[in-house]
Amino acid sequence: MYCKKQPYGYSLGTLAIATGLCLAAHAQVANGPWTSESPGYKVQLVGSGWNSGNQWGITSTSTSTEQRAERRYDSFSTGTHQFEGYVTVNSLGGDRICLKQTFQDGTGPWTMIAVSKSGYLYAVENGDHLANYTVGSNVRINTICYTGSAKDAIWINGSLIEYTMNGTPPYYHKFGTYRTGSGAGPITATWTGIKFWYK
């Protein structure tokens, strides 16, 4: 719990005092108790997809071939699993590139959060406008997959936006850059602060 008056910009020593006494990390969304987890993953590079450290991208302008650079995490079928990450679209010379997915393993796409050439985030499956986005700035994305109720919550910048419903397990998280069926590269995006929790 944060419980201290702290003018921004004062010394680290003062900050350390405050932190040591009563500041606890609380990055994940929704009530826990959450337990941090580190699922295994594989990097998927298809077509012109590339990955270098935190940077992910597609160089091809193809509108018909598979183009992806994503990190695919291990599947899960039980419990509630939360993803958190910060993404900056550094360069967008394309359109309709998916940045984060909660995928139904063996069934198909489910939650897909993509960026448009007109600078907004949208849900690919239903077309919903999720949030305005300023290209070149970072945005925080949390998703929570509730396997018990087969729904996936989308949080953008700390605000609950919507749920994706009626999922079929098992599920897995993916992030990176992926050309959607009506999209095209190129794109370069930076993902940082990737965390997972479960309960």
Place this chain on the structure above:
Amino acid sequence: MKSFTAFTLTCCVTVLVGCSNPAPRHVSETETGVQLTATMPSRFDVALTWQDASSACAGHILEFATEQNGPYTPLGFFPRGHNIFTHPRLIPDTTFFYRVRPYFGPASDPAEVSLPPSLSDVDYAARYSQPEDYSWGAPETLAVKSPTELKSIRDARTSAAAAPGNLKAVIAPQTVSGVHLTWIGHDTNAEGYLIEMKAENDSDYQVCALVSPKINSFGWSLAPPQRKASFRVRAYYIGQPSNLISEKTGPESEVNYAIH
């Protein structure tokens, strides 16, 4: 200004007192010209207002984090004169930290663009939904034929002359609504450029993208029903942050926000 020792002691006392309060809300002091305040119209919404005594800034960046040390994420880039924002449907049982940072710098003259009247709304929407070659839209640095004299945007005497020049906005021929922006940088020390757009019915310019220094070519796509817009490019730098403010949301058991 308080001495460090005095300030530290004050903070320690505040920490101990604050910890006994189950739902504290604090606003820190600031030495900058920007003052941020907050209220909670519900236990899951935070309404923010800021005041800036400086007349020099071009706008403000409102940022949030859920840990005091960040990372801070922008909630919006607001032109000068716009000073309110409501952060809605927030994470329960969480402390949100907010700050505002002013941005400064000169903007180019505006460049206007509009779609041809012969393009029907139906055709516009249909073509917009289809893939199109947008690869020209990635930020690039184009060679400038004749070198230009560069000036500082941080010096009031030279800032105006350091504004980006020769801004051109044209509809890229291979697209239905892709706007190709090109300009010439005249600055020595911008942190980058803000791409600002004012659509036909907007009251002011909105920042739609940030690009790195030295970039002078960028693409942006109008989205239906937008048919006409004005663009500016601003060479910018970011100033000192406002006071840091925090608000704690209510428990998950009391959440009642609607999902659209």
